[in-house]
Amino acid sequence: MRRKLAAGNWKMNGSIPGLDMIGALKLKHPECPCDVLLCPPAPLLTHALQNTAGSPIFIGAQNCHAEEKGAYTGDHSAAMIAEIGATHVIVGHSERRDAYGETDAQVAAKAQAAQAAGLTAIVCIGESLAQREAGDALDVIRTQLQGSVPDDSAADTLVIAYEPIWAIGTGKIPTMAQIAEVHALMRQELRSRFGDSAEDIRLLYGGSVKPDNAAEIFALDNVDGALVGGASLRAEDFSPIIQALA
Numbered sequence: 592m593r594r595k596l597a598a599g600n601w602k603m604n605g606s607i608p609g610l611d612m613i614g615a616l617k618l619k620h621p622e623c624p625c626d627v628l629l630c631p632p633a634p635l636l637t638h639a640l641q642n643t644a645g646s647p648i649f650i651g652a653q654n655c656h657a658e659e660k661g662a663y664t665g666d667h668s669a670a671m672i673a674e675i676g677a678t679h680v681i682v683g684h685s686e687r688r689d690a691y692g693e694t695d696a697q698v699a700a701k702a703q704a705a706q707a708a709g710l711t712a713i714v715c716i717g718e719s720l721a722q723r724e725a726g727d728a729l730d731v732i733r734t735q736l737q738g739s740v741p742d743d744s745a746a747d748t749l750v751i752a753y754e755p756i757w758a759i760g761t762g763k764i765p766t767m768a769q770i771a772e773v774h775a776l777m778r779q780e781l782r783s784r785f786g787d788s789a790e791d792i793r794l795l796y797g798g799s800v801k802p803d804n805a806a807e808i809f810a811l812d813n814v815d816g817a818l819v820g821g822a823s824l825r826a827e828d829f830s831p832i833i834q835a836l837a
């Protein structure tokens with residue numbers, strides 16, 4: 592049985608006062624009905640960890656370097672994220688693939704570094720609007736999944752987030768049939784690669800998940816939760832999404 596996951600990606604948003612939302616979430620969900628994860632910007636990680644101490648809310652980072660240490664100004668390693676007590680890291684978000692030219696191979700190397708450091712890697716994949724309109728979405732997903740997920744991944748340190756690029760921050764979402772089709776494909780691909788253990792890998796949907804569409808998306812087969820951007824910044828928005836996973 593896969594435990595559902597509500598993961599929030601704050602991107603480059605948030606502030607120390609903004610971490611008050613964690614207190615509000617803790618009050619609303621003293622016992623989380625699913626796993627709850629917040630990924631604030633790196634400078635806020637230690638503060639966020641202080642705020643979640645004693646609660647079931649997990650804290651993760653939004654990126655890591657594939658190397659353990661070295662001359663990589665501005666970067667941080669997976670081991671550093673683990674050392675402060677964070678448990679997850681997002682890798683291969685489309686905004687990073689786009690802005691920093693991250694390739695599938697680089698994403699896989701980051702995911703591998705994360706897993707080696709004891710973190711759970713949330714590997715993001717998803718097609719562009721042009722790829723969707725050209726009828727290439729499933730091929731793109733297959734290729735990204737193959738190239739971005741390390742071969743020796745174990746189910747408990749791997750989460751896949753399907754995030755169609757055209758749905759991120761736009762208010763547009765795919766049809767339920769399109770989401771279900773991609774999630775079924777991902778499960779099938781993972782099964783052929785990892786065998787029975789693929790049943791334990793959680794598959795998230797991400798892209799304009801809001802309180803009013805969460806329940807419909809979560810009712811789909813093989814959707815084990817969501818990676819949420821904008822609606823994870825405020826407890827009023829994120830809490831009903833968590834509740835929809837109960």
Ligand code: PEP
Pocket residue numbers: 600602754758759760761762797798799800818819820821822
């Ligand atoms: C994201 O940033 O991963 C995301 C899904 O954003 P939003 O929910 O705002 O579309």
